[in-house]
Amino acid sequence: MNEIHEECGVFGIWSAEKKHIAHICAAGLTALQYRGQEAAGIAVNEDRNIRYHKAQGLVSEVFPADELERMGEGNIAVGHVRYATTGESSALNAQPMVVKHIKGQLALCHNGNLTNSSRLKKELELKGCIFHTTSDTEVISYIITRKRLQKPSIETALEAAMEEIKGAYSLVLMSPAKLMACRDPLGMRPLVYGVTSDGSVVFASESCALDAVGAKLVRDVEPGEIVVCDGEGIRSIRTHCRKQKPKLCIFEYIYFSRPDSVIEGVCVHDTRIKAGEFLAKRHPAKADVVIGVPDSGLDAALGFASESGIPYGIGLIKNKYIGRTFIAPEQSLRESLVRQKMGAIPSVLEGKSVVLVDDSIVRGTTSARIVKMIREAGAREVHMRISSPPFLNPCYYGTDVDSRENLIAVHHTNEEICGMIGADSLGFLSVEDARRLATGVRYRYGHKGCEGSGAEPDNGGCPGGGFRGGIDTEDPESFCAACFDGKYPVGD
Amino acid sequence: MNEIHEECGVFGIWSAEKKHIAHICAAGLTALQYRGQEAAGIAVNEDRNIRYHKAQGLVSEVFPADELERMGEGNIAVGHVRYATTGESSALNAQPMVVKHIKGQLALCHNGNLTNSSRLKKELELKGCIFHTTSDTEVISYIITRKRLQKPSIETALEAAMEEIKGAYSLVLMSPAKLMACRDPLGMRPLVYGVTSDGSVVFASESCALDAVGAKLVRDVEPGEIVVCDGEGIRSIRTHCRKQKPKLCIFEYIYFSRPDSVIEGVCVHDTRIKAGEFLAKRHPAKADVVIGVPDSGLDAALGFASESGIPYGIGLIKNKYIGRTFIAPEQSLRESLVRQKMGAIPSVLEGKSVVLVDDSIVRGTTSARIVKMIREAGAREVHMRISSPPFLNPCYYGTDVDSRENLIAVHHTNEEICGMIGADSLGFLSVEDARRLATGVRYRYGHKGCEGSGAEPDNGGCPGGGFRGGIDTEDPESFCAACFDGKYPVGD
Amino acid sequence: MNEIHEECGVFGIWSAEKKHIAHICAAGLTALQYRGQEAAGIAVNEDRNIRYHKAQGLVSEVFPADELERMGEGNIAVGHVRYATTGESSALNAQPMVVKHIKGQLALCHNGNLTNSSRLKKELELKGCIFHTTSDTEVISYIITRKRLQKPSIETALEAAMEEIKGAYSLVLMSPAKLMACRDPLGMRPLVYGVTSDGSVVFASESCALDAVGAKLVRDVEPGEIVVCDGEGIRSIRTHCRKQKPKLCIFEYIYFSRPDSVIEGVCVHDTRIKAGEFLAKRHPAKADVVIGVPDSGLDAALGFASESGIPYGIGLIKNKYIGRTFIAPEQSLRESLVRQKMGAIPSVLEGKSVVLVDDSIVRGTTSARIVKMIREAGAREVHMRISSPPFLNPCYYGTDVDSRENLIAVHHTNEEICGMIGADSLGFLSVEDARRLATGVRYRYGHKGCEGSGAEPDNGGCPGGGFRGGIDTEDPESFCAACFDGKYPVGD
Amino acid sequence: MNEIHEECGVFGIWSAEKKHIAHICAAGLTALQYRGQEAAGIAVNEDRNIRYHKAQGLVSEVFPADELERMGEGNIAVGHVRYATTGESSALNAQPMVVKHIKGQLALCHNGNLTNSSRLKKELELKGCIFHTTSDTEVISYIITRKRLQKPSIETALEAAMEEIKGAYSLVLMSPAKLMACRDPLGMRPLVYGVTSDGSVVFASESCALDAVGAKLVRDVEPGEIVVCDGEGIRSIRTHCRKQKPKLCIFEYIYFSRPDSVIEGVCVHDTRIKAGEFLAKRHPAKADVVIGVPDSGLDAALGFASESGIPYGIGLIKNKYIGRTFIAPEQSLRESLVRQKMGAIPSVLEGKSVVLVDDSIVRGTTSARIVKMIREAGAREVHMRISSPPFLNPCYYGTDVDSRENLIAVHHTNEEICGMIGADSLGFLSVEDARRLATGVRYRYGHKGCEGSGAEPDNGGCPGGGFRGGIDTEDPESFCAACFDGKYPVGD
Numbered sequence A, B, C, D: 001m002n003e004i005h006e007e008c009g010v011f012g013i014w015s016a017e018k019k020h021i022a023h024i025c026a027a028g029l030t031a032l033q034y035r036g037q038e039a040a041g042i043a044v045n046e047d048r049n050i051r052y053h054k055a056q057g058l059v060s061e062v063f064p065a066d067e068l069e070r071m072g073e074g075n076i077a078v079g080h081v082r083y084a085t086t087g088e089s090s091a092l093n094a095q096p097m098v099v100k101h102i103k104g105q106l107a108l109c110h111n112g113n114l115t116n117s118s119r120l121k122k123e124l125e126l127k128g129c130i131f132h133t134t135s136d137t138e139v140i141s142y143i144i145t146r147k148r149l150q151k152p153s154i155e156t157a158l159e160a161a162m163e164e165i166k167g168a169y170s171l172v173l174m175s176p177a178k179l180m181a182c183r184d185p186l187g188m189r190p191l192v193y194g195v196t197s198d199g200s201v202v203f204a205s206e207s208c209a210l211d212a213v214g215a216k217l218v219r220d221v222e223p224g225e226i227v228v229c230d231g232e233g234i235r236s237i238r239t240h241c242r243k244q245k246p247k248l249c250i251f252e253y254i255y256f257s258r259p260d261s262v263i264e265g266v267c268v269h270d271t272r273i274k275a276g277e278f279l280a281k282r283h284p285a286k287a288d289v290v291i292g293v294p295d296s297g298l299d300a301a302l303g304f305a306s307e308s309g310i311p312y313g314i315g316l317i318k319n320k321y322i323g324r325t326f327i328a329p330e331q332s333l334r335e336s337l338v339r340q341k342m343g344a345i346p347s348v349l350e351g352k353s354v355v356l357v358d359d360s361i362v363r364g365t366t367s368a369r370i371v372k373m374i375r376e377a378g379a380r381e382v383h384m385r386i387s388s389p390p391f392l393n394p395c396y397y398g399t400d401v402d403s404r405e406n407l408i409a410v411h412h413t414n415e416e417i418c419g420m421i422g423a424d425s426l427g428f429l430s431v432e433d434a435r436r437l438a439t440g441v442r443y444r445y446g447h448k449g450c451e452g453s454g455a456e457p458d459n460g461g462c463p464g465g466g467f468r469g470g471i472d473t474e475d476p477e478s479f480c481a482a483c484f485d486g487k488y489p490v491g492d
Helices: A021-031 A066-069 A117-126 A135-148 A154-161 A207-212 A251-256 A268-282 A298-308 A332-336 A337-341 A364-378 A415-421 A431-435 B021-031 B065-071 B118-126 B137-146 B156-162 B208-212 B251-257 B268-282 B298-308 B332-337 B336-342 B365-376 B414-421 B431-435 C021-031 C064-072 C115-127 C137-149 C154-166 C205-213 C249-257 C268-282 C298-308 C330-337 C337-340 C366-376 C412-423 D023-033 D063-070 D115-127 D136-148 D154-161 D207-212 D248-255 D266-282 D298-308 D331-335 D337-343 D366-375 D412-423
Strands: A008-019 A037-047 A051-054 A074-082 A095-103 A104-114 A167-174 A179-184 A192-198 A199-204 A214-220 A224-228 A233-237 A289-292 A317-318 A342-344 A353-358 A382-384 A423-426 B008-017 B039-046 B048-057 B072-083 B097-101 B104-114 B169-174 B181-182 B192-196 B201-202 B215-220 B224-232 B232-237 B288-293 B317-318 B342-344 B352-360 B380-384 B424-430 C010-021 C038-046 C051-057 C074-082 C097-101 C104-114 C169-174 C178-185 C192-196 C201-204 C213-222 C227-229 C233-237 C289-292 C316-318 C342-344 C353-358 C381-386 C423-429 D008-019 D040-044 D049-056 D074-082 D097-101 D104-114 D167-174 D179-183 D192-196 D199-205 D215-220 D226-230 D233-237 D289-292 D315-318 D341-343 D353-358 D381-386 D427-428
Touching: A008 A021, A008 A179, A008 B332, A021 A037, A021 A066, A021 A074, A021 A199, A021 A207, A021 B201, A021 B332, A021 B336, A066 A332, A074 A104, A095 A135, A104 A117, A104 A135, A104 C064, A117 A135, A135 A154, A154 A167, A154 A179, A154 A224, A154 A233, A167 B137, A179 A199, A192 A207, A199 C051, A199 D040, A207 B336, A251 A268, A251 A431, A268 A298, A268 A382, A268 A431, A289 A298, A298 A353, A298 D097, A317 C178, A332 A337, A332 B021, A337 A342, A337 B021, A337 B208, A342 B208, A353 A364, A353 B097, A364 A382, A364 A415, B008 B021, B008 B169, B008 B181, B021 B039, B021 B065, B021 B072, B021 B201, B021 B208, B039 B215, B048 B065, B048 C381, B072 B104, B072 B169, B104 B137, B118 B137, B137 B156, B137 B169, B156 B169, B156 B181, B156 B224, B156 B232, B181 B201, B192 B208, B201 B208, B208 B215, B215 B431, B215 C201, B232 C010, B251 B268, B251 B431, B268 B298, B268 B380, B268 B431, B288 B298, B298 B352, B332 B336, B332 D381, B336 B342, B336 B365, B342 B365, B352 B365, B365 B380, B365 B414, B414 B424, C010 C021, C010 C169, C010 C178, C021 C038, C021 C064, C021 C074, C021 C201, C021 C205, C021 D331, C051 C064, C051 C104, C064 C115, C074 C104, C074 C115, C074 C169, C074 D315, C097 C137, C104 C115, C104 C137, C115 C137, C137 C154, C137 C169, C154 C169, C154 C178, C154 C227, C154 C233, C178 C201, C192 C205, C205 D337, C213 D023, C249 C268, C268 C298, C268 C381, C289 C298, C298 C353, C298 D049, C330 C337, C330 D023, C337 C342, C337 C366, C337 D023, C337 D207, C342 C366, C353 C366, C366 C381, C366 C412, C366 D341, C423 D248, D008 D023, D008 D104, D008 D167, D008 D179, D023 D063, D023 D074, D023 D199, D023 D207, D049 D063, D049 D104, D074 D104, D074 D167, D097 D136, D104 D136, D115 D136, D115 D427, D136 D154, D136 D167, D154 D167, D154 D179, D154 D226, D154 D233, D179 D199, D192 D207, D199 D207, D207 D215, D248 D266, D266 D298, D266 D381, D289 D298, D298 D353, D331 D337, D337 D341, D337 D366, D341 D366, D353 D366, D366 D381, D366 D412, D412 D427
Parallel strands: A289 A353, A353 A382, A382 A423, B288 B352, B352 B380, B380 B424, C289 C353, C353 C381, C381 C423, D289 D353, D353 D381, D381 D427
Antiparallel strands: A008 A074, A008 A199, A037 A051, A037 A074, A095 A104, A104 A167, A167 A179, A179 A224, A192 A199, A192 A214, A224 A233, A317 A342, B008 B072, B008 B201, B039 B048, B039 B072, B097 B104, B104 B169, B169 B181, B181 B224, B192 B201, B192 B215, B224 B232, B317 B342, C010 C074, C010 C201, C038 C051, C038 C074, C097 C104, C104 C169, C169 C178, C178 C227, C192 C201, C192 C213, C227 C233, C316 C342, D008 D074, D008 D199, D040 D049, D040 D074, D097 D104, D104 D167, D167 D179, D179 D226, D192 D199, D192 D215, D226 D233, D315 D341
């Protein structure tokens, strides 16, 4: 029952022939919807002319059938889902950001967060730039389009812009003639590409979006890589690649990404199973049943169960129809809030010692309510296991990990937290284990050979023999875990 | 991935003191939302004056914060969620149905379906009655209010009305001064009641709605029983009780009800675990992993796994953000439809022999698409197991089991269906096993003693020593399984 | 700037061939929109099957293009616009009321108000009838459909029903095969019929709606007359005709009807011109200019000007974009409320003695604000002339004349009111003159001969030589002026 | 029944104390609504922090009560109504445009059209500027904010910007601390300012908006003048004043502005009366009655009547409930389209020779339909008089006069047009008369002395003795009539 939010999901598609490309984009974005539910947008390129629509709401709300129809046909499209940070400017900050510059239009979708945007913004303003939004994306738009004044192409402008922008960014961009994608040199946010059976090229934050549109995963965009796709084919710019050790956000494996996504060749589901196994080893418990808090605690619960030999059970049911929770004027309702979101199955819990696995503890309030509900359903003991380390630091790279004052682990010991949430015991995943979640997994996507085929960027080919992602997931240092250990990889 | 729909959920609450009762009603209805997603309505009784609002949409859509606020305070309320059967009249047929008759107002919520409504309607029309809707509920309103002309109270009018109406019905009714609930003599649809810590009495289709509003389950309303609640306390009318063998809809256990609900003392989850166990015994398979189709196949998959010893796995992920599916103009999208709804986890499936457990097969199309997806994720073998018997007959008691021509099992053998869905083997639950799903379950709700307390209807007290539901769930004949075996318990 | 509201407008059309009849109905209702702005509805009959849609809002809001499209084709349709009286039940009480009875469906649109509906309702409830709405229309539905049990046809049932219902009613009804219209024996509310060039028959509250759909006015439906239109042609039932002296609501001429409508052969505009002339004779004033309060005071101002010889001027401009007025938190805005609705033209008013003509004074507040605005624009003197008599009594026949306690004229003399509104002099139309507004008008619609043609009801033909309406507009006793003089024509 | 649209209305208010300023702004914009109905927006300045909301729709739709509430309090606000030119970008181009630059925020409202915006845009793009919209307003934002880098204040930046931008512009701007208004050196679009009794300063496109918020008109902003209002008081910058002969758009008097507005001391209503008088002199007619096409032809009709001595009549009634016209599938409805918008009063027209006064003829189609309706209501003769000259040229200064190919007068002689619209005679206002509409009017606003008071800009005081507007309305050369005579005052 995680309360940390990713801020965005990005999607892009290039097709040799004109089609109802907004429909495909919407399907891809719906697969990425859990990465951002506040706003959605799609831009379609028809004969070098870019049309777009974006608004607050879920993809299905922003793009009902008639709106998709209005988007018409095209052969390139980009789309975005957004978890808005704050207040009034959210509608405004919806993406794609579409701007007109001296060379034409540019549509830009961004997942991540720049660390030097304040400085860049000030420099730009001093040069007479004006800003319509408060988003980093507008800063990026300026940097790229201003570089374009000196550079011969949009992709070389992007290459130059990457010299200036710092922080986490996975971008999908569309110019009148090209679809591009790039990932920051540290590869902090995921970005993959795939191809469909009819040769369309698809970029997405996660591979689950490729599956949703019938595309096959080719590989991850490499940290620092720019992939360009146009009538001439698909090609890579690798100037910014492999100059730094990558720092993929470890929380993508732990929570953000969908379990059926494959990131850097590793199935997200497997890393969560592994988290459960680590927990079972480090924090064993005598119990009758292991249950997970749906949906994000289920994988780790299964891992805990298989490692410990304690039976896996389904003890909590999530009510998927819960909308925005009522600001209930009745005290009784406020108290039963967590019961409106989830139901406990008494037959599984009554009289049992229960291992309860959840993905994280932020403020502790929700955990306390769940433990209480489990006990009221008759559980004798509740052993809480958390498949992530305690949050100790804010994130500057595009997630909304709270400020330190609200993080329970900053102010309390493990024992105190255990008491506060009312559990009989409490165990967190260690940071060391977190860094090893993708280590030694038996299954590796694409291990039978390169899936890339002819659509593979020509200058980045697949050297054969197994999946070649840009990140060595066996290396614990390949990950950013700053929210847990404070080691921030990028400065301002 | 069931495609059979329940048509309704009902909820009612009586409180000694005036409060924001519509908020509580909305919380209860949200817990019952999966029983009907097309329309929702709430009627509130404030000082004998009934106000109501109903419309098409989810509870959260029909009752946003300001609408709930407008409903004001009251001390009785009833509510309804509806799965509309067809077309244009759906908004009209939303409930509660609120009518004015000679003795005042009556608000009525109905789950079920009458079998003699056409005849009753005609008789009423011959007496000069007019109908605004096409729903049974209006027929019931007429029968009750016309009986009220001869009877001294609304509850005795209801008692008399029950002589005339045939079929399945669980009703929650509100008059200016009373809250009532009744269940047809066969008890075909579930109906429970509970109490809150402050003494409010709550009726609901299922106990999960009691949990959601912080009420404790007392017991099921007995088949044929009328429970009346007003300033005088709570009391029962049992004239229609125990004259016939009950016939609870077996599909409530198999699919309709929420796993965390307790029906007739039996946890719904347990019956589905048992369905999986039956399947493992009758239709074993050599396999590496057992996975369930989310959400409704998960329990049975866990039962199959535990009985067979084959490991339970999580192999499919449901996308909860799928709205109404796009009528996709692109062929590729239409083909990937099931992939937009669910994602397959390759690491769990690749190279494996998989037991795939789902709750039902209606037309077979969806099953074929899921099997295909499982295979494309790399599964070597797919053994399909269905936790219900084949559908062979339409339902006349309030669910939308399709007409015979669309039921795949009417026209095809087990082998043919197996081939059509592309599975390596296929096994259905037998009707006999279906009738025994609630047999011999170790856990019985309230087994420690009667939970009833003072709120228990005075003339229906709890004889002590264990839960006293009206239905003997150990008896295979206590259930209606007409959609499977054609034995219809009620005629016209 | 009248604040009295008519409660309804009705429309019906019968066409030999199937067409997009809802569009025509919507056009007709839009012409009648000023008679009711709260709710709108249309029912379409396609092959004896009645479909309908109704909701709160203007015709253009309730029936956007796609909604009209959804209504499909048909060959009969009825429609209604409503000014809702009070509160929550307004959506519910929208019309047409469509009910099913033993002989099929009936769709009913009603303009007026029954005076014996409480008694009828009670009698019906005693016979076991239930009511879904609080409107008279449901009572009428019952009476007609219950008569239908004994009578051979819907029109004879209607004929019999008219024996029982008392009060003001102009009805347009649709059965599976017929379109009918009838008017109460006193003819209190207007109702006309016309034909289109392709032979369609159209009924409407006012002739302006015929013009809007390209139909030609044939004549008024006679007080007490039933006109029936079906495949057999058009025919009249006159059982209830000419048994009582008609009592047409005089306020239809004074305010409710549109100036371009012709009622009983008299142009509404002409009666208002006449009102102005009467005022000029009875209450002359020395002034520089005569201006009317837009829109409803303009005609009478023109009449006053021509009779008095004082120049007519345009001194006030209405802002047609005023929606619902802001509940303004700023005092300054509340004070300028009338200035938001209307603007004064300084060049017409500055330094002038002004005759200001309005249609009525209800509470006096608005008049006071307008007079103040005229003075602030520089007027030297303001002589207020009101083209209706003072309101002294409530109306029970379908308009919302306020209860006596709110009517300024009940509590104050002419002189007091003049002081309260800040005018230099004040003159009301006398009741005697009001009853003579349609007397002696030079122009009479259809005076050249009967317009009826073949579409004229066979048993009600046109005796030749001029328009034959059912009401002698030359007779001052042909009108109801109860709100002015308290002579109520119909009891309970 | 004019079909030429103004593109915008602007409004701004500065108050010493914080108040619900958005409500006032909305009231002012509603008064200006007829200048633009497609989009509306308001920006509020609360403690130097600018909040805004804008969307497509009428003011009352974009700003319902709760939206105004959300705008909160503030002491400066600016607002805009817009008639969108074309298609998809309309929502985007809504104003105020609010941008952030190096010195803070700037909110900008613009009425008019630049003639050199393409060139400016290209130059800006070459300097690395990006554009989010297609509107001139964004160009103006850039020019001002870039000047601000060199200039000591926002008003001096605006002063410098006015050197570069060419064309028609009336601007209202808000910085964190100041409210400003300016008018292009030719004064092509109107702009006035006024004060309220509590000392608030108000700017608006027309004085009718001052009236609506209870403000008193001080005077017009002078062509080329910048008026600045902040805590220090109100002051003028007149660098760009009186260097060129002003060229006020003559169509503001003829059609755009509201009749109750005072522009350059002349009441708009008076100029239209005069247009009617000119027509009566140049194109007399023998007729029984003079009627105007509502609403914009009424004033001129009254002028024609008084000059000719032919009685003024009300012969056409506008239906104010007409929304967007139905795209009617029925031929009969399409033919009666104009009848849905307007009704003809038969008693006024039958057998009469009618002078019909309208404000303009663009394509001729509407005029033809109206003439036909007048004839069908029985008119014997129809003499059409048009209170503007024939349109012969497109407008580049902010109105949507059609391209030449659609202007009927470009292709046809007066006689041909008369035949095409089916009139018996036709007369247009001459260009010479059009230029003299504000000449010699007896009434001059503020003629008794300067209304300015202390709120008057300190360096622009009122030299006493009558209203001092910046434009000599007695001089026929003070106006732009390019759409009639092709003399375009400003180049690119």
